[in-house]
Amino acid sequence: MTVSPTLVAHFGLIFVVFNLLVLSAAFMVWMERKVCAYIQDRVGPNRVGAEGWLQPFADVIKLLFKEELRPKAADALLFAIAPVISATAAFAAFSVVPFGTETTLFGLLDEPIPLQVTDVNVAVLVIFAITSMGVYGIVLAGWSSNSKYSLLGGLRSAAQMISYELSYGLALAAVIMLAGSMSLRQIVLDQSGYWWGFIPKWYLFLQPLGFLIYMIAGVAETNRAPFDFPEAEQELVAGYHTEYSSMSFALFFLAEYVNMVTVSAVATSLYLGGWLGPFLPDWLAWVWFIVKVFLLLFFYVWMRWTLPRYRYDQLMEFGWKWLLPAAVVNLLATAGLVVWLG
Amino acid sequence: MTIVAFYVFAAITVVASLLVVGQRNPMYSVMLLIVSFGGLAGLYILLDSPFTAVTQIIIYAGAIMVLFLFVVMLLNVPREEPAPSTVAGMLGPTGLKIGAVLSLLLAAEIVWALSNIGVARFGAEGAAVSSVARIGAVLFTDHAFAFEVTSILILVSMIGAVVLARRES
């Protein structure tokens, strides 16, 4: 293998994407604290940096220097490995998400490279597979801590993620049917153009129910309020990460935020036309992508600080008796539509 | 390049599977089996079957193994197995030895048989077919009956599992 500029560009892309994900997680922490503060009529962090925007970095430094505690009865190996699995799965899922048009980096490269880490022809399934791996981090953390709160959190998360994964998968399947491809880049390109000259051909308008199901299942998959049962503070202390401290806690924290970014990015690609948008030239298309992703992320935060938590049996009932049938109906209707319109 | 990848994935799969069988903590067994499935998924990619590789991860590692994990956690299965009782106790280590010898014999026999058959009997080597659309087309035409029967199988097993695991009141 020779070192070509294209190869360097690919590695550079991986580096940039990884760091941007970490930074966006940090930004999300700040945004969450600010938004929640304003919702509750407070000011929020405002000491470190202007408007407290350096607060997440201060938090990271604080966590880094904290002592790493491990319960005596914990399973040492699994206890150490669980946060790593969580964080790895969170980052890995982003690798197939496209965030811009093909570029030659202003003529530096001989052939254009797409702005995404890798484009595989089963990308949607890869995302689904990696999401389903994320549950292990939480379940293992819950089991290996050898604490009843952690165990309950882990069990709940396993049941919750399996239940909502089905609706999540069926919502994805409907989009795959419409686009006739599993490559996310292909799906985004399929949404280019306008109806009657002004309504963008996003799948959001063809799949309103699918989008709703995807977002609900996505919130449940990322264990966020109103579905944050694995870590329900009022009942389980902190759920699966009760016993974690220092950097291993930070990894779980990071994984939660990166997962949100990934779910929003995938929703953007599947339903909101990815990087496509008016006004901006091709080489700035990624700005649209970031704008859309952050709108969805704001929605996440908004929901967390507005809605109360469900009861656990309500969560299960909703998942199996309402969301799953709705997803099946959506899939059948989409199939009928695709066959009818050819 | 591919041969190196083959050896890496094969080593991961075999070592993880050996450890699944070889150690006593059921939790570790489940986790190691997931690692082994990861190795197998890599092998499927080498065989130009990305769809099978991904379904391997989704169905086996993502669904079936979570089920196992759930049961291990729910029952809080003892880490060490209790001392052998009755039948195995009577056979003692001899029973275990016979089992080990039998499986070694099986391994030797399979390897011997497979290294002796000519590859030619499978016909000429074909081009890779990895298109998901092609798999779907064949699945829903040639194998439509089997597909429908599978749905009944799943229904039956679902009812069976509910009935079996239900707490009698």
Added chain:
Amino acid sequence: MVPLNYFLILSGILFAIGTAGVFLRRNLITVLLSIEIMLNAVNLTFVSVGRFRGTVDGQIITFFVMTVAAAEAAVGLALVIALFRHRETLVPDAFTALKW
């Protein structure tokens, strides 16, 4: 392209490991896991032969095997839970009575 025999021998070794697990382990869950190893060894054979012949049939049979494995795991684990409730153990030798 890696020769077909390599895959077949690998799947033979995996199958033997699975058999050894069924023979040697005295924990119902590990026995079920060993059965999964055996099913996967067979899957590998199907996919590799199918790839070699240039058809998708191998992948389709694998798909069915996975479905059957999922059904088998669900029923098997339900049995394990029911048995554990009665005897508080997972050693197969403890379940010698035909009826309780």
